[in-house]
Amino acid sequence: MSDNGMGDDGAASYDVLKLKDELLASTTHPQVRDILSDDQLAGTRLGEAMIRVIDVQLRLHAEQDVKYREMIDERDEDIVLPVTRPGSGDGDDNVLPAGSDGQQPPTLFAHAAARVAIELGKASEEEARSIAKRVPLVASPAFKTALFKFVRLPYAVLSQALRFASTVVTTGDAGGGGANREAETIDEWIIRNEKYMRARLVLDQAREDEPMASSVDDDPSPSLSQLGIDKSASHWKQFMVGLGRDAQSVFMGTGDAKGASNSTIRIQRPDKADLPGLLLLDHHRKDAIEINTLPAFQARFDSMTLGALKGLDWSNVLVAGGIALGALTGTTDEEAQKSEGSDIDLYLYGLTVDQANAKLQEIEKVFLANLPVDKDTGKQIKHAILRNSQTITFVPERYPFRRVQVVLKLCPNPMAILLNFDLDQVAIGYSGDEVWMLPRASRALVTGFTTFTMDLIHGSFLAPRKASQDRRIFKYGKRGYGLRFLPSYIATLRTVSLDERTTTERDVPEESLPRDELHVTLREERARVSWWLAQRNHFFKMPFEKRLLQMVTVDCRTANSGEIAERSSLSCWQLFARHVALWELAQVGYFVLSDEIESWVEDAYSDDPLSYQDGPEFRWDESFTLETLQNAVKWANERDEERLEDSFRGLDIIPSPWRNYRMPRDEREALVKTNTEKYINERMPLKRSILASSLREAFAEPLVAMTHLPKNLRAYVEAELKQSLTRFADVTKGDAPSHAFIPNWATPEQAVTIRSDSEAVLSYWIHGPNEKTSQTTESEATMVEKTGGTIAPHWQLVSRKTDEVFEILHAFRRAHKDLNVEANLRNRSTRRQVSRRLVRPTERSERDAFMRWVYTRTPDFTGWYGDTEDWTMLKVPRWVVFHRFELTKQAAREWKGEPYDFTDWLEDDETDRKPLLPAPKTVEEWMAMSFGSSRYDWNVWHRQRIPPVELLPAIVQGTAALVATPTAD
Template sequence: MVMLNVPALGGKSGPLLASTVHPQVRDILSDDSLMGASLGEAMIQAIEMQMKLHTEQDLRFLETLDAKDEDIVLPVTQPGSQDGQDDVLPSTSEGHEPPTLFAHATARVAIELGKASETEAQEIASRVPLVASSSFKDAIFNFAPLPYAVLSQALRFSSMAKTPRGSKQASESGGASQGADAVDEWIIRNEKYMRARLVLDNPRDDGSPAAPTGDETNPSLLRLGIDKSGSHWKEFMVGLGRDSKRVFVNSNPQDSSSSTIRIQRPDKADLPGLLLLDHYRKEVIEINALSAFQSRFETMIFAALKGLDWSNVLVAGGIALAALTSVTDEEAQKSEGSDIDLYLWGLTADQANAKLLEIEKVFASNLPLDEGTGKPIKYAALRNLQTITFVPERYPYRRVQVILKLCLNPMAILLNFDLDQVAVGYTGDEVWMLPRASRALVTGYTTFTMDLIHGSFLESRKATQCKRVFKYGERGYGLRFLPSYIEALPTVPLNQKTTTEKNVPEESLPRDELNVTLREERARVAWWLASHNRKFRLPFRDRRVSMAESRKLNTGEIADSGSLSGWQLFARHIASWELAQLGYFVLFGQEETLVSDFYPDDPLAYDDGPEFSWNEGFSLETLRNAVDAANNFDEDMLQGSLRELGIIPSRYEDFRPRKDFEKLVQVNAEKYLNERVPLKRVILASSLHEALAEPLVAIVHLPKNFRAHAESLLKGASSSFEDVIKTNAPLPLPVAHQLDAGGDAGVSSDADSILSYWINGPDPKAHRIMREGTEGDVPIVPHWQLVSRETDEVYEVVHAFRRAHRNLVVEAEMRNRSVRRQVGRRLVRPTERSERDAFERWACTRVLFEHHGDASRRILAVPRWVVFCRFILTQADAHHLSDERYQVDWSEESNDGEGGDGVGSSGRSAAGSKKSEPPQTVEDWVATTFGTSRRFVLRSYDWPDWFRQCLPPVHLLPALENGCDAIPSEFGDDWWTTDPEDTDPEDTDAED
C-alpha cells in the first residue's frame, strides 16, 4: 500500500498555520522572516483582508437566499480545489433544469401537511395520492429552506398515508436517499440556509438591515409568512411548546404523562454511518414538556432568575439541556455544578449594559438567607474580557454567567454551539432548539461535520473540545459520521490486512480510511495497554490511565491541544474511552472539578479565568486567592521580561549584596519605567459596578506600527495602550549577550516592538482618583463582542501577541512564529471551505510520533501494518522495527501474499505464531501472560511474548476487580528494556 499523499501531524514544530486560514491571509502570514515592523505590517494587512472577506461573505449569504433549491447542497459533496487550500469550486446552476411544477407543488403540499391536523392531513392525502410515494419524499428533501417542524410533520403524515397503486413508499423503494441519513443530510443543508438568513437581521453601517439581492421570495415560504424582511428566526427553530407534537414523531402519548414526552429512539441498525461513543445511549428517553421544563428549571437554578424581565435574554447550553432531559430529581442532581449561561440578543451596547445591571439586581434579590444572620448570603462579581459572572458564596447555588457577545437573535446564539444536543435555549416563555438539537434528542447522536474541528468562537459555529465529546458520551450522546462523509474517503485495497481477528474475512469489513484507522487504533491501544498488564495486580479503582499518555500534538490547527487535531489520534482516544467503559481501568483527566476559565466551551480559551474548585469546599476567600494567583503570575512574567530587556538587573547575574541589589532595582525602575499599572486579567469585586469601575490590564509586546494601527481602529472603544518603559530607556540593552546573527535579528525585532499595558475599561488614573474620593466621570462599559467586526479582529490579533510574547525570555524567532500560529488559529475564515477537502485531510493524515519515554510507547509509533500483523510477525520483522518511521508505507515486500497471512515484512513465514485462543479463567490468563519465560527483559528468544501480549477477556474483568496477587510483582511497566540512546528527550513548546 502507498499511503495517501497527506502531511504528517506532530513533530517538534508542526505545521505553522491552521488549514482554516483563508489562502490570501495565509500568503500574508506564511513568511518565516516576519519580525518586528514587518510582522506588524503583516498583521495590519491580515485584518484588512479579513474585513474584505467578511463583506464578500455577506454577499454570498444574500445570494444563498436567492439560490435554487438544488444549489443548497450537502457541503461534503461539493468538489474542492484539491490543492490543500480547502477552496470550494464555484457552484453553478448550469445544466440544472428549472424546478418542475411537481417540485413546486410538492413544497406547497408539504407546507399544508406541516400546518395540518391529523384529520386535515388525511383529507390532503386523499386529494393528493402521491403524498405517500417515495418521489414525494425525495422532492421534500430537495427543499432545503423548509422549516424543520414543517418537514418533520409532512414526513410523518406521508408515512401514515396509504400508498397509491403503482407507486412505492420510501421504506419499500430501497433507495438510500430515503434512509435516516436523508433527514440528517437535509438538516445540514437547512442549517446552511439558516445561517445565510441571519444576514437579513445584520444592520449595515447606516443602521438599516442588509438588503437582499433579489426582491422575490420563494412563493412556498410566503405561505408561512416568511419573506426577506428579516431572518424570521422563530419559524426555523423548533419550539418545545409549539412544535413537540410535530417534531418528536416517535413519542407515544399513551406511555407518557402530560408533563413528559416519551421518545422511542430508532435502532442503531436504522442509522447508517459510523456510530461511536454510544455506550450509554438509551433506546427510550423522556423529556419534559414546556410546563414541566419551567418547573424543573426554576428548581434546578434555585429561582436565581425569579422576577427577571426575559426580554432579549436567552439561557442556553448545558443547564437548558439538563432541565429539558431531567424528568426526575436524581437526573437533575447530576447537573448541580452547572452554571447559568445568559446571552443577550437584539440590543445595543448601551441597552445591554442596562440589562447587566438588571440581571445583577435580580440575582442579588434571589440569594438565600443566611441562617445565622438572617441576611442574604454574599456574592461576588467576577469579570474578564469574555464574561461577567455573579458567584454566590456557597455551593451549590448557581453561578450566573453573562457571555459578553451581542448576538442578533436566539438562532444566531444557538448556531454557534458545538455539539448538537446542547443547542437548546430558554427565553422565559419557550424552549428553542436548533433542528439538529431536536434530532439529537431523537437519535442520541451528534452528527459530525468539520465545524466541530474548524469552527471558531466568533464564527457561526465554534469547534468542540475532546473532553466535551467524551463528557456527553458519558451522558448518553454518541457521535455519528454520515455515509456521505465515509463515501468521500479513499479505501484500503483488499490485499492489505486490516484486522487482528483471524476468523474475520477482510472482505466483510468496511475498508474506508475512517473505519480502517478506527480498527487500527483500537488494536493499537489494546496492545499498548496489554504491555502494562501488571496493573491488574491493582484493584480496579487504582488502575488509572490518562488520555494524555497518548501524547498531544503541536500543530497550527485550532484543535491541536487535544485529540481532535486528527482522526487517528481521536480514534486512539475513542479506543481508550471504550475500554474504560468496559471496566479495564479508570480513565482520569475528564473530571470537571476545576473551573479553569470562564468560558469553558471555547477551545481557544484566553486563559483569563482563575483556577478554582466549585464544590462543597468553595468559598469567596478561595476564589479571591485564585484570582490573586492568576494576576500575580502576570506580574511575575512582567518582571522576567523587564530583566530580559535589561531594565532591571537579574539576581542570577548580579551578585552584589541584597541591599545594594534592591537599591539598583529601585533606581532602574524609577529611571526607566513609567508609572506602574496593576495587572489584572481578571477582576473580583463585590458588585458589578465595582468590577467595571476598574480596568482589566494585561501586558502585550506589540510591533510599534501595529499598535499605532490598533489604536486608530479602537478609537471610541473602551480599550487603550500605555507604555511600560519610558522612551529614554536604551533598548534593547542585552545586545552584548547575543552571540549570533539570529540573536541580533531577535534584538532588532524587539527594538521595533513596544512593551505595553493593554487596558480595557476606564482610565486607571480616573479609577485611582475615584478610589481616593475625588469626583470623576468614570464610564462603566464592558467590551461586547460581535458589535464591530473590525474591533473583534483587532482584539484577536492582540490576544495572539499577548499569549505568544508573554515571556520575553523565549527567543524572538520562536515568539514571532508563535504569534503567526496564534493568529492563524484565531482569525475567523469568512469564506466557505471545502468540507470534502478538509474532511479527507483530517481523516487521512497520519500522526508522526517520536519515540519518547518507556519502550512500550513504541507501540504508539509503529506503522499500521505492524499493528495488524503483530500476531504473525517474525523475529526478523521485530528486529527491524526500531528503524521504522511512523509514516512508513505498506511496502510490496511486506505483504506479497493474499491478505498477508503468515508473511511479515521480511517475507519469511511466521508459522506457529498464530494468535492463541482467549483464556477462560484468570489463572489461565496469568499463566499465559506472566509465565516463567516472561520474567526476563526482552531478548531475541522471547520477542514473540511481547508482541503476543493481550488484555484479559471482558468476561474475566469481574474476577479482576479487586486485583490479582498471582501476577508477579517483579514485573514493571517498562519491562521491555531499550538502549538509552534510543530514547529521545521530550518535546517542548515555547508558546504553551
Template sequence: MVGDEPVYNRGWPVVSTAANTELRAVLLSQKQSIAKATVEVQLRNWEKAEAAALAKVESKGLGQLLGFDFDNIVFKGELGEHAESDVDAISTAISQADESLKNDIWTWERLPYAIRCLGVARSSSNTEEGSSSAERPAKRSRVQGKDELVPDLDEWIIRNERFLRALSRRPDPAPDAWKFGLVRMNQLPIVFGAACTAVVDDATGATTALKIHRGPVSSLPGYTVLDGKRIENIFIQPSNKAFKKRWDFMTDGLLEGLNWSNIVVAGGIILGALLTPEVSGANKPEEWQSSDIDAYIYGLSPTLANKKIEHIAATCKKNLPPGSPFLVVRNSQTITIYSKWPRRRVQIVLKLVKSPREVLLNFDLDICGCTWDGTDVYLLPRCVRTLETATNTFVMDLINGHYLGDRKATRDKRVFKYANKGYGLRILPSYISSLATYDSEKNLSAIACGERHFPTVSVSKLAAAARAWTSRVVRKYIQAGHDNTPFHWPYKAYQPAKSDKPVFSHAMLESYHQVTSEPLGRSCLTGFTLFMRHVALWELEVEGKISIYEDLWATDTYGEGARKALDDHNRQESQVAQWNTYDRYGKLPLPAARITYGDSVEQVLLPKNDILIPLTLDWSFFKFANSNIVSALQRAKKSGELDDSDCVAPLTLVGDALPGEDEETIDDVEVIALWRLSKVLNWQMLDRRIDEIREVLWAYHRANERLIAEEDTRQQFLLTNISKRAIRTTVEDEHEALGCFIFRSPLARWVARKPYNEKATTNGVL
C-alpha cells in the same frame, strides 16, 4: 521548511492548516506588517461571506422552487408556526404538480424542520409502496433547482442550517423572525413521529412525558463512535409548563422574577431540564448538577446589555437566602455570578448577538442546541435529530470552528462529557466517501501543508490501530504496577480513587510533544488517530476493565477563597509580564488584570476593574489597532449605541517604551503596551473590525509570553497564533479539512512526558 511550508524543529507546521487560502498566503509572504495585512484580508473575506449569504436570501420570504412562489402562499401565522395547517396550505398550492415533485418538495432545504418531517411522512403514506421520495432521488434530476432538494435527512439538516445562518444576516429582521426554522416544544411529537409516544398518568389522565424510542445504532448511516452508553429510550418533558416546573427546581428559583426580554438561557442546563420529566426511567436532575446557567443577551447595544447584566445579578441576589455569599467575576469573555456551591453559577457570555437563533447556531455539539426564553423552549433541528439518534453529527467546524464565526469548535472534555451522558459522534457517509479523493500520495501531499500524514487507509483501519495502541499502553501501565492512584505530575498530587480497577486519565495518553499549530492545540481532537486513542480508553471503561479519573480534564465544582485565588492569578500575570520585559526595558509598571471581581456588576464594570493585558507588539500595529478601534467606536456612537466617553483607544504605551525617533525602521520596533478592555470593548461582535484586531492582539499576547525566546522563534509563534485565532466564518473546504483531520499523524507516539512516578518501572511506559 517542508516544501514551501515552515515547520518547527519537532516537525509540526508553523501555520495552522485551518487558515484559509488568502490568509495563508499573507502569513507565508514574509512581508512586514503581517498583523495589519491579516486584519485587512480577514475583513475582505468576511465581507465576501456576508454578501454571498445575503444573496441566498434576497427575497423577504422563502422565494421560489419548482415554479411555485412560496411567498404567495397564505399561511396561518408565520411559516412553521402551525406545522399541520402549513403542510395543508403547501399541498393545496402544489396540487397540480407532477406526483414526484409533490413528494420531493418536502426535502427543500429552506423549509422548517417540522414541515419537512410532517410533509415527508404524509407523502410516504400516500406512495404505493409506502416509501418516501427520499428513497427515489433519481427523479429529482429533471427538476430545476434540484440542488436545494436534499433527500437524506442528516445532509438536509446541515444544508438547512446554512440557510438559517443566511437568514440571521438579514438586516432589520422582524422581532420574532429568529423563531423561523427552530423546533418548538409542541412540535416535538410531529418531528419524532412514530418514535414518540405519550406517557399518561393513570390516575389523572395527564400526559407526564414523551417517550422517544430509538432504533439500533447499526441502522444509522455513517461511522459512529462513543455510543457505548447509548440507551434505547429517552423521556422528555411534554410541555413548556412541565419544563418550567423542572427548570425552577434545577435552578433553585435563582432567576425568579427576571424580565426575560432580550435574554435567553441555552445549552446543557436546558437539555437537563428537558430530559428529566418525573417518570420512571427518565434521566435525573443530579446528572446536571455541575451545569452552569449560561445566559445570552441579544439585540441590545453595549450600554443596554450592561444594564441587563445588572438586572440579572440583582435578580439572582434577591433570590438567594439572607447572608449568602455573592461575587461577580469578569474576564475577557464572560461575567459570572457566584454564590456558594452547589448553587449554580450564572454565566453571561459577552457577545452582542442579534437573536437567540444566532446563539444556537454557534453551539458546537448538536445536543446542546436548545434554549429557553422564559416562556418557550426552542431547539435546532440538529439538536432534535441528536435526541432521536443519540449521535452528534461530525462536521469540521467541531475541529476548526471559531466562537466568533458560524459555529465554534468543541473541546475534548465536552465530547467525552456528553458521551458519558449517552451521546456519541457520527461521521456521515458523504464524509467517508470524500476521503477517496486522497487515495494517492500525490493527492494527500497536496493538502499536507507541511504535516506528516498516514498513508491513505480506511477509517476503520486507522481506528483499529489506535485501539491497539491504547490497549498496549494500558497493559504496560498495569504490568508496571499502576493501580488506582491517578498518574500525573507531580507524583502523589492525587489521592487513590475509590475503585477496585486501575484508574487512568486521558492525560496519561498525552505527551508534551503532542503540540500542534491547529486551533485546538494539544487537544486529542486535532487528529482522528489521536482522538481514537482516547475513544479506546473510554471504551475500556465502558467494558468495566478500567476507571477514568475525569478531574484531570475539568473540575466542575468551585471552592472557597475565590477572591484570593483571583488576586493571586492577576499578581502572577503581572510578575510574568515584568520578568519578560526586564532585560530589555528595565523595571516597568505592568499591572495585569486578566480577571476582576466585585460585589456587584456595577462595581466590576468600573474603569478601575477593566481587564488589563500586557502586550509586546509592533509599533505599527499599535497605531493601526488604536486608530481603527476608535473609528469603529465612533461609528457606533453615531448610531446612538455609545457615548463620547466610550470612544477611547484601548492600547497605551508603558513607561519609556516609546520607540526613539532615530530608529531606522520605527514601525517595526517592538513596544510594550497595556491593552484595556473597557465595559464596552469587553463585548465582542460590536464591530467586525474590532473583533479581527482583538484576535490579532491575543495572538501577540500568546506569541510573546516568553520574551526570552529568539526573535525569529517569536515571529513563528506570532504566525502560529494568528493562524489559530483568526476568525473563521466557516470551514473553507469541508472535505479537504476532513482529509487533514483523518490522515494527520500524531506527533508523539510515546506517553511518558517526564518522570511522573517515583517507581522506575512507570517512568517510561512506551
C-alpha cells in the same frame, strides 16, 4: 506500502492535501496566509502585516455577506451538502465551482409537493389528516423524495409533512434499506438547511459599522411566502424548533409519544442499524428517552436553578447550553442531578450596547434578590462578581446554588446564538416563554448522536459555529450522546485494499469489514490501545477502583502547529480514535477514567493554547468558597505580574540574575532599584480578572493586561478604538532599553531579529475608566456619560473591525507574554496565534479539510521515556499493529528498519518458534499467558492480550486476590 500504512493511493491523496506552511492554521484564508507566511516578519514589518490582515479580513467578510444574500435567492438544489463539493486540493481548501452535472431543478411536481408540505405544516393535527386523505400526492412514493430537495423549508414543517408521508420505500431505495436511507437523508438535509439558516442571519445584521439589510419585496420562493417568510428579516422563529409550538410535529412521530405522565414526551429512538455511517461513544445511549413538555420544562428549570432568575424580565435574554438540555431531559430528580454543576449561561440579543449594559444591571438586581438566606444568620449568603474580557459571572457563596454567567456577545437573535454551539444536543435555549432548539438539536434528541462536521474541529469562538473540545465530546458520551459520521463523509475517503490486513482477528474475513480509512484507522487504534494496555498487565493485579488511567497516557505529544485543535486529541482522526478506544475500554470496566483524574493532552502539553476562557482556575463543587475564588484571581493576576518582571529582564531593563551571576547581590539589587526608577513608568496593577461585590465595583477599575506591540500597530489600534473605553499606556519610558542583550555569538541575522524588538513598545492594554481623571480624553468622557456610568464591558459581535482588532491584540498578548523567549520564536507564535484566532470569512472545502484530518498521522515522539515498549507500540505503523501476533521478536524490533534494543527481551528462548495460542477462555488461561516467574519468562511483548471482557467480573478485586500468582520482577 508507505510508512504510515496508507498505501500509495492514500499517501498520494494526503500529499495533495498537505499544508503549505505547517506554522499556520489550514483554516486561514489563503490571502491571509500569504501575508503571514513570511518568516522575516518582525517589528514594524510584523505590524504592517497585521494591519493588512485586518483589512483583508474585513473585505472578505463583506464579500461573504454578499454571497449569503445570493444564497437566500438561490434555488434549493444549489444549496448542496458541503462535503460533496469538490475542493481545490492544494492546501488552500478553496471550494471549486459546481460542475454541470449538478442536481436538476425542481419539477412542477416538486413545487406542488412543497406547497402541500407547507399546508400540512401549518395545519392542526385534524386538518393535516384531512389534507393527507384529500390529496393523493401525500401517499405517493415520490412525495418524501421531493420534500428532501427543499432545504429552505422550516424543519418543523418538514417533520409534520413526513409524518403523513407514505411509508413506501422512496425513489432511490429500490435496493432496500428505506428507513436507513431516510435517516441519512434527514441528517444531510439538516446540514444543508442550517447552511441556509446561517445565510439568513445577514438579513438581521445590525453591526455598528454595517447597515441593516434592506427589505426586498420579490421573494424567489413563493412557497415560503405562505408561511409569511420574506427577505425583510431572518424570521428566525420559523426556522427554529419550539418545544411548545412544534413538539407535535417534530417528536410525535418518533414513538407512541406518551411519556410516563402528561408532562413528558417519550421519544423512541431508531435502532442503531437504521442510522447509517460510523457510530461512536454510544455506550450510554438509551433506546428511548423522555423529555419534558413546555410547562414541565419551566417547572424543572425553576427547580434546577433554585429560583436564581425569579422576577427576570426575559425580553432579549436567552439561557442556552447544558442547563437548558438538563431541564429538558431532566424528567426525574435523578436525571436533573446530572446537571447540578452547570452554570446558567445568559446571552443577550437584539439590543444596542446601551441597552445591553442596562440589562446587565437588571440581571444583577435579579441575582441579588434571589440569593438564598443563610439558616444560621438569617441573612442572604454572600456573593461575588467575577469580570473578565469574555464574561461577567455572578457567583454565590455556596455550591450548588447556581452561578449566573453573562456571555459578552451581542447577537441579533436566538438563532444566531444557538448556531454557534458546538455539539448538536446543547444547541437549545430558553427565552422565558419557549424552549428553542436548532433542528440538529431536536434531531440529536431523537437519534442520541451529534452529527460530525469539520466545524467541530475547525470552528472558532467568533465563527458562526465554534469548535468543540475533546473533553466535552467525551463528557456528553457519558451522558448518552454519541458521535456519528455520515456515509457522505465516509464516501470521500479511499478504500483500503483487500491485500492489507485490517484486523488482528483471524476468524474475521477481511472482505466482511468496512474498508474506508475512517473504519480501518478506528480498528487500528482499538487494537493498538488494547495491545498497549495488555503490556501493562501488572495493572490487573490491582482492584478495579485502583486501576487509574489518564487520557494523556496514550498520546504521542503532537508537535506545535497552527491548527485550532493543535494538541488536543481532535488534532487528527488517528489520535482521536486512540482516545475513543481508551474511553471505550474504561466504559466496559477495564479501568477507571474518572472526572477527577482525566488529564487531557491540551492541558498537559500545550505551551501556546488557544484559550478563550481567560479567567482564573478554581473548582466549582462542595469544596468551593469565596476565599478560594479570591485566591485564584489573586494568583492569576500575580502570575501576570511575575511575567512582566521577567520581561523587564528579557529586555535588559533590569539586570538578569543568571546573566549577571558574578555581580554581588547587593550591587545587583541596587541596580534593579536604580533602573526601575530610571526606565519604568508608574506601575499599573495587571488585572485580567476582577473580583468584586457588585457590578459597579467590578467596573470601577479597568481590566489591564500586558502586551508587546509594534509601534505602528499600536498607533493603528489606538486610532481605531479612540471612541471606546479601550486605551494603552507605556510600561517603560522612552529611553529604556527595548531589546534583549545581543551575545557575541549571535549571527548578523539573529542580531537583526533581536533589535526588531526596539520597533515595539511594551504596553498596558486597558479597558475601563481612566482613574486619572485629569487625563481623561473628551471621547472617553463622552463614552462614560453615554453609558450612564462605568458599567461598560466590551461586547463582541457589535463591530466587525473591533472584533478583528481585538483578536490580533489577544494573539500578541499570548505570544509575547514572556519576553525572555527569543524574538523570532515570539513572532512565529504571533503569526500562528493570528492564523488560528481569525475567523475564515469565506466558505472552505469541507471535503479537503475532512480528508486531511482523517489522513494525518500522529507524529513520532522520542521523549524522556525513551524507546520503551509502551511508547513503541504507540508509534509503530499500521501493519505492525495488525500483524503483531505473527511477528517474530526480530521483526518486531526492526519494524522500521531501525533496530530497537529491548534488552529485557533478548533472551534466546524458543518463543518465536512456539505456535500462537488461541484467545484465553478462563482467568487461569489468561494469567498463564500474561505472567511468568520472571519478566524473561513472559511471552514476547508484541503478543500480549488483555483479558476478554467476560472475564472482568472475575478479576474485579485484582488477580493478586485470586490464587497465589507469581510476580514479575
